[in-house]
Amino acid sequence: MSETQLTANRDLSDRVSESEHPRSPVAQFGADRPLRLDAGIELSPFQIAYQTYGNLNKDRSNAVLICHALTGDQHAANVHPLTGKPGWWEIMIGPGQPIDTDRYFVICANVLGGCMGTTGPASINPKTGTSWGLEFPVITIRDMVRAQAMLIDHLGIDMLFAVAGGSMGGMQVLQWAATYPDRVFAALPVACATRHSAQNIAFHEVGRQAVMADPEWRHGRYQVEGTNPRRGLAVARMGAHITYLSDAALHRKFGRKFQDRTNPTFSFDADFEVESYLRHQGSSFVERFDANSYLYLTRAMDYFDLASDYDGVLASAFKGTKTRFCVTSFTSDWLFPTSESRDIVHALNAGGARVSFAEIVTDKGHDAFLLDEPEFHAIVRGFLQSAGAARGLAPSRD
Amino acid sequence: MMLLHAKHDLTMADAARGQGDTRLDHLLVAEMVEPGSRVLDVGCGDGELLKLLEWRGVDGRGIELSREGVNECVAKGLAVIQGDADTDLIDYPDDAFDYVILSQTLQATRKPRVVLEHMLRIGRHAVVSFPNFGHWKIRLEIMFGGRMPVTDNLPDSWYETPNIHFCTIKDFRQLCHLVGAKMEKAVALNAWGSPLRLNAPWWFWNLFGEQAVFLLSRRP
Numbered sequence A: 001m002s003e004t005q006l007t008a009n010r011d012l013s014d015r016v017s018e019s020e021h022p023r024s025p026v027a028q029f030g031a032d033r034p035l036r037l038d039a040g041i042e043l044s045p046f047q048i049a050y051q052t053y054g055n056l057n058k059d060r061s062n063a064v065l066i067c068h069a070l071t072g073d074q075h076a077a078n079v080h081p082l083t084g085k086p087g088w089w090e091i092m093i094g095p096g097q098p099i100d101t102d103r104y105f106v107i108c109a110n111v112l113g114g115c116m117g118t119t120g121p122a123s124i125n126p127k128t129g130t131s132w133g134l135e136f137p138v139i140t141i142r143d144m145v146r147a148q149a150m151l152i153d154h155l156g157i158d159m160l161f162a163v164a165g166g167s168m169g170g171m172q173v174l175q176w177a178a179t180y181p182d183r184v185f186a187a188l189p190v191a192c193a194t195r196h197s198a199q200n201i202a203f204h205e206v207g208r209q210a211v212m213a214d215p216e217w218r219h220g221r222y223q224v225e226g227t228n229p230r231r232g233l234a235v236a237r238m239g240a241h242i243t244y245l246s247d248a249a250l251h252r253k254f255g256r257k258f259q260d261r262t263n264p265t266f267s268f269d270a271d272f273e274v275e276s277y278l279r280h281q282g283s284s285f286v287e288r289f290d291a292n293s294y295l296y297l298t299r300a301m302d303y304f305d306l307a308s309d310y311d312g313v314l315a316s317a318f319k320g321t322k323t324r325f326c327v328t329s330f331t332s333d334w335l336f337p338t339s340e341s342r343d344i345v346h347a348l349n350a351g352g353a354r355v356s357f358a359e360i361v362t363d364k365g366h367d368a369f370l371l372d373e374p375e376f377h378a379i380v381r382g383f384l385q386s387a388g389a390a391r392g393l394a395p396s397r398d
Numbered sequence B: 001m002m003l004l005h006a007k008h009d010l011t012m013a014d015a016a017r018g019q020g021d022t023r024l025d026h027l028l029v030a031e032m033v034e035p036g037s038r039v040l041d042v043g044c045g046d047g048e049l050l051k052l053l054e055w056r057g058v059d060g061r062g063i064e065l066s067r068e069g070v071n072e073c074v075a076k077g078l079a080v081i082q083g084d085a086d087t088d089l090i091d092y093p094d095d096a097f098d099y100v101i102l103s104q105t106l107q108a109t110r111k112p113r114v115v116l117e118h119m120l121r122i123g124r125h126a127v128v129s130f131p132n133f134g135h136w137k138i139r140l141e142i143m144f145g146g147r148m149p150v151t152d153n154l155p156d157s158w159y160e161t162p163n164i165h166f167c168t169i170k171d172f173r174q175l176c177h178l179v180g181a182k183m184e185k186a187v188a189l190n191a192w193g194s195p196l197r198l199n200a201p202w203w204f205w206n207l208f209g210e211q212a213v214f215l216l217s218r219r220p
Helices: A003-020 A141-154 A168-179 A198-213 A215-220 A230-244 A247-253 A273-286 A291-303 A306-310 A338-350 A366-370 A374-391 B024-031 B048-055 B067-075 B085-091 B112-122 B136-145 B169-178 B202-208
Strands: A026-029 A046-053 A063-067 A105-109 A160-166 A184-190 A324-330 A354-360 B038-042 B059-064 B079-082 B097-103 B123-131 B181-189 B211-218
Touching: A026 A141, A046 A141, A063 A141, A063 A168, A105 A141, A141 A168, A141 A291, A160 A168, A160 A374, A168 A184, A168 A291, A168 A306, A184 A374, A198 A215, A198 A230, A198 A291, A215 A230, A215 A291, A230 A273, A230 A291, A230 A366, A247 A273, A324 A338, A324 A366, A324 A374, A338 A354, A338 B085, A354 A374, A354 B059, A354 B067, A374 B067, B024 B048, B024 B097, B024 B123, B024 B181, B024 B211, B038 B048, B038 B112, B048 B059, B059 B067, B059 B085, B067 B079, B085 B112, B097 B112, B112 B123, B112 B169, B112 B211, B136 B202, B169 B181, B169 B202, B169 B211, B181 B202
Parallel strands: A063 A105, A063 A160, A160 A184, A184 A324, A324 A354, A354 B079, B038 B059, B038 B097, B059 B079, B097 B123
Antiparallel strands: A026 A046, A046 A105, B123 B211, B181 B211
């Protein structure tokens, strides 16, 4: 075995062990507490891996749940155990940050179907003793939220002060507000929609087909057969990554610049910087993510259509809600464009909800919600401070 | 847009709270709103009036066209959305609010009549403040200057102003009549920002009022 192969296999075993025995606190739900899924199946037993930051106050009124996006995980504001990189939302969460851990008790859980310690297709199926693979039931955004609600119960919290998240995380925020209106004081859905568009389903299908076309995928049995569909998953990630950026951002970052060369090589080597960047995105992703998880989570997003649970009338999902909403979108986000956030706002207005809506000017595309966008951060901070005053939380020290 | 600043020795309660530079027209609007009611401020700008209303215990929401204004409001913790009075009021259900306020914005809308009708549909009351184009200074400027007036309170040239539908107090009363609105209260302010005598006749207000604030309700 070559050295790179050895390293790759070690990474794989790290990742597999992380999905079963994560380096995070874990809440176990035994046979007495099954999770009833939209697919009509009861999942039991199952577990949720999560991280917390800050302290829960004695009224248990300062908890903020962070919902992560498709390829995120519970490591929002701590060093990632597999990659060694900072948490994906450290710019937002921390002492003195907009989601201020000196003030709020922040919880972030790996979603159901994920691969960082919460039960998903990479976990061991207790019936077979091997990983679930495609035997794992297809899950929905609502299933993820139901599981999170069980975690919140487990932590002894009745009402969350806030639920926040972008992209797939934003879908969970909307689902939380619709399913548990009395348990969400404030909601921050960022760069999301109440339903996945045809274009987004199409992109997801391309990603899934890339995974399934990899001969190492073995109909999802790669863990049992000792293979790993690295290439397929990397291609899926490369394609998806383009949709998280924008034409302007790609041009600003890479233009037509060559990678470590001055002339084209007249080959299919990664001549351009942008190619090399995407290849890197693909190969680093497969070190921390499970291919089947990718299939299940993209599917859950595709199935998301909040209005369909309310006879097609979105406003009914939020009728009479007391939750305060702050909806934000980004001008260059073409995956979840501002028009979709406006639909959320219209439905909330029609339902009589207290809603703020801001569109942030940026050329950074969908990923802008993860990046340094001072105006966005000021809005999150201001919204939470005002909601905190209404909730009777002590003000932040400025 | 008009920016009348109240003096520090204002006797009104809000001025006493250290809001010494609160705009007088805002105070007048705020005084027309019952504390504890639900209010939509259409064209809420940087949220100054909404903030004043929230101090007075009002559950306030806002719509603002400019992105800068919206983002400033949201960062202040106000429930404000980006939107256009001309196109977005249609999305609000009937009777969603106790009051719908249009402060110094009527003259900048494309369809003032439609906007006013929506306000009276969405809210039980409407509060409208606007600059009076019948004020004697404006009449004099057109009469003797022969040009569109540029004053301290209306500082933009005709080709730059966002104000496309100026009206006089008399015009506005006629519009109220047209849309079936009942006038519950009206105040006109002179050039120094003081209210004109309440028992003054309408023609006097139309000539000496530099701006006006109306509290309207739907005719039953």
